[in-house]
Amino acid sequence: LYGKPALELGVVSDIDWRRRPVHGQGLADIFSSHGYQTVYYGAGVDDTRFQHRCYHHFGEKETLVDPWGSPNQTLEKSFRSHRFLTSLISEREKKRDQRPLFCVIVLGRHVDAAACVSLLEKLSLISDPEDNRGTAVIALVPQASREVAAYHVPSSWQFYYAGDEKILAEQCKALQRSKTSWEISDAIASMVDRASREPPTWRFFHQGNWPVEESVAKHRHRGSLVTGNGFALVNGLELYASTQSLEPDFTKPLDISKHQPIHREMLIAHGKWWQKAKKALLDPRAFSVGKEGENATLLTAMDWRLSKIVHTGGSAISSTPMIYQEDLLATLRSLHDDNYRQKFPAYSGSWAVNIVRAGRYKITARLLPEQASSDREKELAKLKGGQAFVRLGRNQVQLGLMKGASSISVLVDSDAGVTDLECWFTGQLALERELGAFFVEIERVGDKKFDLQAKPGKPAGQ
Template identity: 40%
Template sequence: MLVKILSLGVVMAVLPVLVFAETNQKTQAKPLSSKSLKADVYVLIDDGDLAGNEATRARPYWMVPGQVTNVAALLYGRTPLECGLVSDTDWRRKPVLMVSLADQFKESGYHALFLGDWGMGLQAPYDPAGRGFDSFWLGVDEGERHLDEVESAGSQSIDSVIQSLPKDRPCFCIIRQGRSSKAGKAMVDALLAARSGHVGVLCKVTRKGFEFSVLGGGEMKLPKLSARAVWELAPELLSIAVGTGKVEKKAHLFYHQGAWPLTDSPEKYRHKGSVVLGEHFALVDGLNLFAVNEGMSIDKDRALDLGEHADAHQQLLRAHSQWWQVARRAINDPRPFDVGGGGNHAVTRLTAMDWRPSRIVHADGSALASEPMVALAKLTAIIRGLHEHESYKQSFPAYSGSWSLNIKRPGRYKLTARLLPASVLSEKDRGLAKLLGGRAHFKLGQNEVQLRIQQGAEAVSVLIDADAGITDLECWFTGQLSLERELGAFFVEVERMGDKKFNIEAKEASGSLPSGKAPTEESENASQENP
């Protein structure tokens, strides 16, 4: 297919608050001469408001519901569950670490750039840098600011990010408009304006399918598109830009709607919400067999008799079982945050947006509610209610969650816990950041430290020795709710201060303190921030 190349005039548009960073990854792009410069590759993911709708299939192309799932599927060439993604609204929104499409383009000499709404975590190793991007610009919607975006606003413009792209390398760029519906086209326009003179391939990914166009000057031959789903698009893009040859079509296409509740076991949903698509048959929910028509359309008007099609049924079940083994491992991966890997005083910021289930268990065996808190506006409303209405304080349930940490180096770590950073509040709301007395608890692995909170403090900090390895962290307060119910710290910072002070092994802590003197507000190991 020959596509006539168009010259486009472009205009910059007004864009939301920005985040900018440039990174130095271990995979270095290879410089190319102007004569050998390959085509730029741009991918625009235009999910918009449709991303949150129920699972749909727009012929002849499969996507899954959610704002992050399709970005991950594109980056890794796997179904979202094989990337570990179950939902946009809990810790499983962060894909497990694998070689990404950005990494592969960089190996072929490309500069990898991400523009727009990221959504997969902003702390290492889940930020764009950890996913293989050399540079990125992140749009933050002030009206829907998420907890992990609180410390993310920057002053760099998209123009400065794009103008810094190296001229001697082709560019691979993923653009996701996400919550900023007007920003997608503006980002493409800005990129094309800066890259004038470079031939580029634009792939637009929508609910209706893929749409390719060629931009720049001259003519370019595009291969016939054979991808059936967003997770099959990665090899297509590499084939177009890098010339890797014919894309191998897999025997089966797997789909799962995911998005089950945080507290439910994945095994409960092994088959529920799944589709295995073969050449002639499709297995739905592991129980119902249907014929597959031309264009991958499933004839769901009449279920086939499993006895008459036993061989086809068993073949699809076996294929699903092999796929589920990979998905299960990814789903159960703890996805720990890296801390202490850089120099001393590098800060890792954690939020309740990434809460895993709480490790607190009450005497009666009951567990705490641990649903992740996503929107800053919702959290602010909750804290306001606790400050202003005694009945709300009395009725609000115990609520907390934990994080998984990958402590890169043993040492002495400073943990700082907050309900709300005062920096995000207006002057009249500044009092919402204040703690209402009570006690603060910090549990890192098996070590637990607690201390009394000074009335009106905005943050509480402690110093704890920690060994290298993967462990759990949970920080919570009492005194904010009635009846000493626990309320988790929605914002926590972890900072390596230096070498360990005491080289002692942690002891089991079941509501008790580790051996030795427990830090208090007068101790050298604890501090509190007051306005």
């Protein structure tokens, strides 16, 4: 929906309307299962499925889940990353590692085209084929664009392969006809799992990001794009020729009355896709928590659903997701101004969580993450006193806030199953209005102490 899933995070085999990509079976999983050593290097999200990885972020507009820290700290990460690569290369040469290699390199300010060529030469991946270093599959990925695309960002991967020429020849056509990141990911995966994937007849995109309070059905066509067979259908009503990058060519409008059969076919295909997508909209994927051996799960306001708090009279509060660090910091700075606090509305959201194992869960709520360590960020993270509320299903905990605290933690018992989680504070805004916790960590810490059940709860006030 949001048009820019990180390709390296995995093949998306089902529809998920959260802002982050589905962590399904990814390229790292597929290649690892076939005996490849998997390596990730560059800017991006820390995906633990790669056996060797080094991440650093240089984005101009970092999201809430991107690394927090000062420019000096980020620069130090860059220096460490070069040591990481040098160490990895030396280790492979020392052990004469013959395992095939799958490597994803995300370009950025510190990794340009020349640096990538140098890296490939050091790894001896594009040198003498008789060196018998084994198969190597390398994907060079441009850093995600910060520009807002109309519908999607055309894929622009560079692909390097050393190994069996027959395999490469078989997949060249699949790679060349790939028009989206997901299709490129499928084509690369098919080099080892040998699954045959035909290109889709129709491709569906949606601008999304409509107000969360509005009806899903209202936006079935508004903001949609269907492309295929050289046509592009916009908003279900406007027909254009399609460009090679799957964008409508607005210089070539077409008369729908003269293309009724193709218009009808595109509407039917979109309707079938929408029925699947609507299920995810009305019942989004829950965040799984409490798996054995898993660390705390971090939830952020990027993934807020509608708040379960309902005021007297039935009015709901604002739950528009907060996406970028700079916007959150600007909001918290503004709340130090009394006039702004008086006008700021109640603002909170909830998450759907799948409690994998019944037990006792520790829930920690904050305005800013612990990694936000600059003096200014530490000041903005301080709570003003008041009350804190944590609701997991029907179980709700309320406790007083100590002025100046930067977080609160509670223990809540829960049965297994899907339920809602919401954390909020009062005393931060005027008139006891609620302000949601923008960062929440939930972690299983032991067995249940009491026989309480976590089920989807009633809205507050009932």
